[in-house]
Amino acid sequence: MSAPEAILELHHIEKSYAPKRWLSRGETLRAVDGVSLSVRKGETLGIVGESGCGKSTIGQIASLMLRPTGGSVVFKGEELVPGRRSPRDSRRSRIQYVFQDPYSSLNPRFTIGRLLEEPLAIRKKGTRRERRREVLRMLSRIGLDPAYADRYPHELSGGQRQRVGIARALMPSPELLVLDEPVSALDVSVQAQILNLLKDLQAERSLTYLFISHDLNVVHYMSDRVAVMYLGRIVELAEVGELYDGPLHPYTRALVDAIPDEPGTTPREAEIIEGELPDPRQLAGGCAFRARCPFAHERCGRQPLLEEVKPGHYVACHLLEPDRD
Known part of the structure; x- marks a missing residue:
């Protein structure tokens, strides 16, 4: 059976920020560096990585909140150009964003009823x-x-506010939700409730999710496929079971090894990441992970390509490339 068609495609997305006064001259910050992704209709594609890897930037570009420096966003075969547009634009209603902090994303002066009604009122x-x-x-x-409906955001708990944030995103009947760390600010018990709600809503409404998180357990529970990001690039992409059971990139292996073992399972031999995350403004080219990789060699001075090493399993690592020298 063929895979579902892609509802969202990102082609060679780049996002750079020009130097500011607090940066030394010429130090451009490249938040996203040539990312290409496709999200299949009805699936949840998880994006995971450390803080600063560019995953939230990808989500903001995918939802048209942020204009990329380069590349294109295609939704259902139509290229979308982020920028100024009417809030009634149908493209805005088809892709909605759920924020990490449910309190700061809700207008404290509006009742819950007005917050939920507003997306419908704007579109008349x-x-x-x-x-x-x-x-x-x-x-x-x-x-x-x-x-x-007659209460205000400050009268609700964190979990209740996040439910309202999800509801507001659903009011225009979108096809794709970008969920940016939607449970990271919540207690563990409340997290489970929100994640189960998201799964139920996805099944009921045939929704597609782009799910962004630093929590590998949450991503494992929610996702069909997972993309691992490191300093603006995707280093591995695979079906969730294959990626967690058999990670191939050294960075992914170290992340998976760091997940606490469940009772009754055999602990995996941990792979330790040494050193600090490099300054993204001062990367010297080549593989960004090589300074921390225990397997780095001369070939890592060249930027590896994201290549399919097994059916549906993509890795950007010279260790897994055929010998081309």
């Missing part, structure tokens, strides 16, 4: 009474009493 969908009914239905669906 339905009468005011119809929009109110839709708000109350949505509150019930996300597990909140409809009476919460």
